[in-house]
Amino acid sequence: xxxxxxxxxxxxxxxxxxxxxxxxxxxxxxxxxxxxxxxxxxxxxxxxxxxxxxxxxxxxxxxxxxxxxxxxxxxxxxxxxxxxxxxxxxxxxxxxxxxxxxxxxxxxxxxxxxxxxxxxxxxxxxxxxxxxxxxxxxxxxxxxxxxxxxxxxxxxxxxxxxxxxxxxxxxxxxxxxxxxxxxxxxxxxxxxxxxxxxxxxxxxxxxxxxxxxxxxxxxxxxxxxxxxxxxxxxxxxxxxxxxxxxxxxxxxxxxxxxxxxxxxxxxxxxxxxxxxxxxxxxxxxxxxxxxxxxxxxxx
Amino acid sequence: xxxxxxxxxxxxxxxxxxxxxxxxxxxxxxxxxxxxxxxxxxxxxxxxxxxxxxxxxxxxxxxxxxxxxxxxxxxxxxxxxxxxxxxxxxxxxxxxxxxxxxxxxxxxxxxxxxxxxxxxxxxxxxxxxxxxxxxxxxxxxxxxxxxxxxxxxxxxxxxxxxxxxxxxxxxxxxxxxxxxxxxxxxxxxxxxxxxxxxxxxxxxxxxxxxxxxxxxxxxxxxxxxxxxxxxxxxxxxxxxxxxxxxxxxxxxxxxxxxx
Numbered sequence: 401x402x403x404x405x406x407x408x409x410x411x412x413x414x415x416x417x418x419x420x421x422x423x424x425x426x427x428x429x430x431x432x433x434x435x436x437x438x439x440x441x442x443x444x445x446x447x448x449x450x451x452x453x454x455x456x457x458x459x460x461x462x463x464x465x466x467x468x469x470x471x472x473x474x475x476x477x478x479x480x481x482x483x484x485x486x487x488x489x490x491x492x493x494x495x496x497x498x499x500x501x502x503x504x505x506x507x508x509x510x511x512x513x514x515x516x517x518x519x520x521x522x523x524x525x526x527x528x529x530x531x532x533x534x535x536x537x538x539x540x541x542x543x544x545x546x547x548x549x550x551x552x553x554x555x556x557x558x559x560x561x562x563x564x565x566x567x568x569x570x571x572x573x574x575x576x577x578x579x580x581x582x583x584x585x586x587x588x589x590x591x592x593x594x595x596x597x598x599x600x601x602x603x604x605x606x607x608x609x610x611x612x613x614x615x616x617x618x619x620x621x622x623x624x625x626x627x628x629x630x631x632x633x634x635x636x637x638x639x640x641x642x643x644x645x646x647x648x649x650x651x652x653x654x655x656x657x658x659x660x661x662x663x664x665x666x667x668x669x670x671x672x673x674x675x676x677x678x679x680x681x682x683x684x685x686x687x688x689x690x691x692x693x694x695x696x697x698x699x
Numbered sequence: 700x701x702x703x704x705x706x707x708x709x710x711x712x713x714x715x716x717x718x719x720x721x722x723x724x725x726x727x728x729x730x731x732x733x734x735x736x737x738x739x740x741x742x743x744x745x746x747x748x749x750x751x752x753x754x755x756x757x758x759x760x761x762x763x764x765x766x767x768x769x770x771x772x773x774x775x776x777x778x779x780x781x782x783x784x785x786x787x788x789x790x791x792x793x794x795x796x797x798x799x800x801x802x803x804x805x806x807x808x809x810x811x812x813x814x815x816x817x818x819x820x821x822x823x824x825x826x827x828x829x830x831x832x833x834x835x836x837x838x839x840x841x842x843x844x845x846x847x848x849x850x851x852x853x854x855x856x857x858x859x860x861x862x863x864x865x866x867x868x869x870x871x872x873x874x875x876x877x878x879x880x881x882x883x884x885x886x887x888x889x890x891x892x893x894x895x896x897x898x899x900x901x902x903x904x905x906x907x908x909x910x911x912x913x914x915x916x917x918x919x920x921x922x923x924x925x926x927x928x929x930x931x932x933x934x935x936x937x938x939x940x941x942x943x944x945x946x947x948x949x950x951x952x953x954x955x956x957x958x
Binding site for chain 2: 411419446449450451454459463
């Protein structure tokens, strides 16, 4: 069996990258921090028209990575999890939903079901483009499969984290190749190389876990449960992105701390997403319980 | 209405281009992509065929090594089929030789309208549209910013420095489209899948009834004698202020006759 992406899956990725490079450059993400909705005008329709939410899990996983790489400020994770483009989600125990003011339906998880939610006050997020709103559950139960949707959301977040980590690493490599100290690019110093090598290593371990989880979601291969595969992916991707953010900040020096430089938008997205849909510790714990007890129905 | 769009496949402009020191021509190895300036023609063609309520867009492209990557992009946008002329004999073709090849291929497609860009992003000669028109004996309209097809005529708003001229020509005609006049659609994932099964007719110089002597190095009427890097911009003059900087600036501006 050949474990690699098919040529058309790579073409999907390239097509998405091309669209996002043109329609969602860093300046658009920056504008989203300050505008009314936190989103990029016109971008959502293009992503929907391209067909991201009609693709299968494996077909779309690289495209989801691209949406992370471009730091797309849209409810991609939520829409992909639901396979509908007009709704957002709030996970059990998290009374906030992303972009709840600019979608039609807010689905709030209540134990093993999703119910319609009402939108309350906006609450700040570390990421200025993430518009979070307090939501309250009503008694109207929505026709949404909790098990499928929450796993998909965690996987989509993991894929975006991989893309974010890749972009932060790329920004860092570009920066250290150009920034000079003692008459040489700082990237030529071993101590700087090691930081970036560590981040690259963690990313390369996380990426296959994310791809594997997409495969398991789509094909029950009998070797790994969906919960185990998704948790492995989300734990690895969260840690990889957090490390990439830290190392990127370190090698950028003082400029990395400024809001005028783009890096902070990627870092803050990584912080927010690493904590969303279960953080690394939660997912690690779920893998642990799975390994100790064997296949679980749901945790 | 059947529209032919000339679609050039070029090395990615984002990657630094390289010249072959022997032939002094652009290296065109590796993957080629659809010239961005041709995406406008493809979009315009699709819109016109759509508006006419029937017909299709056929791409015509000349490229080395049976390259189809760029054509697939245009097919994914919605073009119906492509004619690709790929032949080792074409290496070194100048603009006129290219026009001969494309004209022969265009004839095969029997179009009502031929769209091109005003110039390619890698060659920039801008000669091809007029050469095609001459070889085919069809009218040529350049720098179109708007095209309307009615009663067997192309009505075109032709971009000028001050605004635009309104011109019309009987069909078939060759119209070159300026960049930015329409918004090229992004290929959808469905379009990308569909493009895989769209026909690409691969032909050689002989298939088109042309002689290998008319094209390539042999057929070229131009010769590249030398290629030199553009002169670097000179560094500006730095004035250190020792109390008289304002006078020096005034002097400088007077020299330029701006004050």
